[in-house]
Amino acid sequence: MERMKELIVLLNKAAYAYYQEDKEIMSDHEYDILYDELLELEKDTNTILANSPTQKVGYTVMSNLTKIKHEVPILSLDKTKEIEKLKSFLEEQKGILSWKLDGLTIVLTYQKGELVQAVTRGNGTVGEDVTHNAKVFQNIPLKIPYQNELVIRGEGIIPFSEFKKINDSLEEGESYKNPRNLCSGSVRQLNSEIAAKRKIFFYAFTLAKAEGINFKDSKIKQLEWLSQMGFTVVEHYEVTENTVEEIVQKFQKSVEKNNFASDGLVLTYDSISYSDGLGTTSKFPKDSIAFKWADEMAETTLLNVIWNTSRTGLMNPIAVFEPVELEGSTVSRASVHNVSMIEKLKLGIGDKIKVYKANMIIPQIAENLTQKNDIEIPKHCFVCGGETEVRALKDGKALYCTNPNCQAQRIRSLCHFVSRDAMNIEGLSEETLKKFVEKEFIKDYTDIFCLEQYQDNIKSMEGFGKRSYEKLIESIQKSKIVALPNFIYALGINHVGLSNAKLLCKNFKYDLEEIKKAKEEELVEIEGFGEIIAHSIYQYFHHEKDMELLGRALQYITFMEPEEMEEEEKLHLHQLSFVITGDLKQFANRKELQQKIEYLGGKVTNSVTKKTTCLINNDTTSNSSKNKKAKELNIPILDENEFVEKYLSIPEM
Numbered sequence: 001m002e003r004m005k006e007l008i009v010l011l012n013k014a015a016y017a018y019y020q021e022d023k024e025i026m027s028d029h030e031y032d033i034l035y036d037e038l039l040e041l042e043k044d045t046n047t048i049l050a051n052s053p054t055q056k057v058g059y060t061v062m063s064n065l066t067k068i069k070h071e072v073p074i075l076s077l078d079k080t081k082e083i084e085k086l087k088s089f090l091e092e093q094k095g096i097l098s099w100k101l102d103g104l105t106i107v108l109t110y111q112k113g114e115l116v117q118a119v120t121r122g123n124g125t126v127g128e129d130v131t132h133n134a135k136v137f138q139n140i141p142l143k144i145p146y147q148n149e150l151v152i153r154g155e156g157i158i159p160f161s162e163f164k165k166i167n168d169s170l171e172e173g174e175s176y177k178n179p180r181n182l183c184s185g186s187v188r189q190l191n192s193e194i195a196a197k198r199k200i201f202f203y204a205f206t207l208a209k210a211e212g213i214n215f216k217d218s219k220i221k222q223l224e225w226l227s228q229m230g231f232t233v234v235e236h237y238e239v240t241e242n243t244v245e246e247i248v249q250k251f252q253k254s255v256e257k258n259n260f261a262s263d264g265l266v267l268t269y270d271s272i273s274y275s276d277g278l279g280t281t282s283k284f285p286k287d288s289i290a291f292k293w294a295d296e297m298a299e300t301t302l303l304n305v306i307w308n309t310s311r312t313g314l315m316n317p318i319a320v321f322e323p324v325e326l327e328g329s330t331v332s333r334a335s336v337h338n339v340s341m342i343e344k345l346k347l348g349i350g351d352k353i354k355v356y357k358a359n360m361i362i363p364q365i366a367e368n369l370t371q372k373n374d375i376e377i378p379k380h381c382f383v384c385g386g387e388t389e390v391r392a393l394k395d396g397k398a399l400y401c402t403n404p405n406c407q408a409q410r411i412r413s414l415c416h417f418v419s420r421d422a423m424n425i426e427g428l429s430e431e432t433l434k435k436f437v438e439k440e441f442i443k444d445y446t447d448i449f450c451l452e453q454y455q456d457n458i459k460s461m462e463g464f465g466k467r468s469y470e471k472l473i474e475s476i477q478k479s480k481i482v483a484l485p486n487f488i489y490a491l492g493i494n495h496v497g498l499s500n501a502k503l504l505c506k507n508f509k510y511d512l513e514e515i516k517k518a519k520e521e522e523l524v525e526i527e528g529f530g531e532i533i534a535h536s537i538y539q540y541f542h543h544e545k546d547m548e549l550l551g552r553a554l555q556y557i558t559f560m561e562p563e564e565m566e567e568e569e570k571l572h573l574h575q576l577s578f579v580i581t582g583d584l585k586q587f588a589n590r591k592e593l594q595q596k597i598e599y600l601g602g603k604v605t606n607s608v609t610k611k612t613t614c615l616i617n618n619d620t621t622s623n624s625s626k627n628k629k630a631k632e633l634n635i636p637i638l639d640e641n642e643f644v645e646k647y648l649s650i651p652e653m
Contacts, residue, residue: 004045004052007038011053024177027358028263029295029366054283065128065188068119072208074105074153075124075280077266077290083245086267089289090241094270096219097247098236100290101203102261103157103183106134108202110150115142120187130187136196141230151209152226154202155234158183159259162199178362179261194499204231205266217272238270252293256329264292295356297366298324302351305336305375307399309383309408312494315399317342319353319365326357334363339377340396348372383408410437410444413492417445420575420611421498422490423479427472435461445490446549448476449556484510484559491550494536500529504537510562516541573602573647576613580604581626583618586640596648608635616643 010026011034017025026034035053042048077100080086089095105121118134119127134140137156144150158166163179176182186198207215207222215221223233237247244267251265268288269275275287300321307315316335323332334355336342345368347353352369377399378388386403401409414433418425425448428436436442441454451458452473459469482490485501496504507526508514518541523534540546578597580590587593593616594604608615608629614636615626630637638646 004038004041007034007041008052010034011038015053024181027364027366029356029358029364032292065130065190067122067126068117068129069126070107070119070122070124071151073125074107074121074127075283075285077288078284079264079290079292081292081294083248083291086244086248086289086291087241089267090239090244090269092241093274095239095244095267096223096236096270097239097244097251097265097267098205098234099203099251099262100264100266100292101155101157101205101234102178102180102263103155104180104187106130106154106156106187106202107208108134108140108150108152108154110144110146113144113147115140128188132192133187133189133195133200134202136192137200137202139232140202144229146210146213146229148211149209150229151207152204152231153206153208154204154231156183156187156200156202157260158186158198158200160261161259166198191503193502197499201260202232203234205234215272219268219270219272219275222272239267248291264290266290295366296326297354297356298326299352299354299369300324302347302349302353304349305342305347307378307382309381309401309406310412312492313401313403313406313409315378315381315388315401317399319347321353321355324355326355326363331355331357331363334365336365338396338398339390340398342375342377343397346371346373348374381406381408407437414442414445414448416492417490418448418479419490420577422486423482424486424575425479426475426605426611427468432463444549446552446556449480449553451476480556481558481560484512487557487559488515491540491546493540495533496537500533503529510559512559516547573597573600576602576647577611578602578604578614578616578643579606579608579612579626579630580616581624582622584640585618586644600648602647608633610635614638614643614647616640 011031014024014026014031038052039054042052042054048054107117107119107121107127108115109117109119115131115135117129118131118140119129121127134156135142158179160179163176163182166182167176176185182198183200186195186200189195204223204226207219207226210222210225213225215225220236220238223236227233237250239247248265255262266288267290269278275285278286280286300323302319302321304320306318306320308318309315317338319334319336321332321334323330336345336347345353345365347365347368348371350370351372353365354367354369356364356366358364377390380386381388381401381403384401384403384406386401386406388399389402390397391400403409411430411433414428414437415430417423418428418433428448433442436451439454439457441451441457442448455469458464458472459466485498485505488501488504489496489498503526504515504523508518515537518538520531520534520538523529523537524531526534580593584590584593587596597604602613605612608626610633612630612633612635615630615638617624617627617637618639620627620637620639627637629635
């Protein structure tokens, strides 16, 4: 009984963190093990305690969004890791096997052909109204031909590619652990501007209500009809008892190639009438079951724990172990997240550990079999030798380098300052910045605006010359006229990403002096802010060294007028970067196309980099150096027609 109570506390704490705070305090693997243990104890004792997660769906909704009660409760699914269970579930029935997408379940309601409501799953009984955000999803139809009431369920997801882009633009401490948490945090924003900029997609998986349509007693027909209405439906296949194993294997081969997260499959009966006749238990529908792949475990030996120092001083521990094969690839490293995780796993060099890939993708340590517990937390930073300290954060203890002049911090801080969403200075790669720092051309970010004094030195450096130098200085000059939110984001204030910088500026009417004078109690009142962000901003603008640097920077900076900035952001190609090569047909020459792109807010560069939006080349299959570079960096190569259709399908100048 005591163990049951302990498990209920642990699992409910994890559920609260997952559903209400958009963070994880334990992996899915750990949660499943503890959940199954509790389920077995309840069966053995024939006792179910109040507040048991086996009797609830999700967690109590707590947010400022409007609460909406679901007409029909959204239950979770019973689950299995055994294919034989899927076969016995089907018996003589025909079924549908589809992805179990790992995002945020949303219910859409249409009336008279228009989207009128979008509600999150919430706790299964009561969800949150997120209609304002659903309307800015990438692929939700706002109008459909069907005029009666339509209710469908689906999953909101953010692809891995977008997840990486968004996380790269966020501060440490503000970044998300996985696409599911990012999607949940984005969909539940009060400000739809944030959701609009994060490419959220909706995949329909269940038609709950649509009167007057003959679906011939088939859920597959329902999905086909939804597709005809303009909805993107989850990938699915018809299966029988004899074919389900083959289709499971087909899905399994796709997992690592997918651009979206999934945590298994869903099997449901195709027959609508048969499903309706089964009813539900208090927690699960009887017509569907979830299948989770048994995590492929490998036992290996821990060789080392290395610590990478970030630009904020956070030192991230990485476990290095003897290479093992998992899910078709060789892995030898896994993030251990923080000091708390090292202590929890009781790690030691030479330990026998079990590793797996979470959702068949991300390497994780599942268990430490020998628990030597002798990993020493470094007392000095491996980059600069400065002293370290352990700090308590919201998700556990973390190690920080305390030396503000640590080169790792300085280089990464400078990289952030010149990045696209910050000051957008081209020509200052991480390697170039390292060289400039080593030669003491740059000691802090204000020195970037004074590089002209080192003209001869820079021109004589390897990889530089007159042309490279002139392009760099031109880019620096352009950067001196900047939008205030981008400048504040460039400063690298902890927990302040670009979206928060924009909210901050709008709240204080784009007046930097007012922002500098703001009190914490004023900052915490800004919609979307909390005590941590407010404190971080206040501390920054009341730190003597930071204010000294800011004062120097303002000698060179001119801020755009808010109206000018907002107009620029409305431009069709704002902040997109293109490279043009080869002969053109629709345009007289490259210069004409370049002028068109720049007129619409975009920019044209000569070389393909990871910042390039796409390469424009009518010979998309050529082996030119630009094509090769684009392929190497996974940059799209579009011919002229494709480019015009995708980016210029707006009224002519």
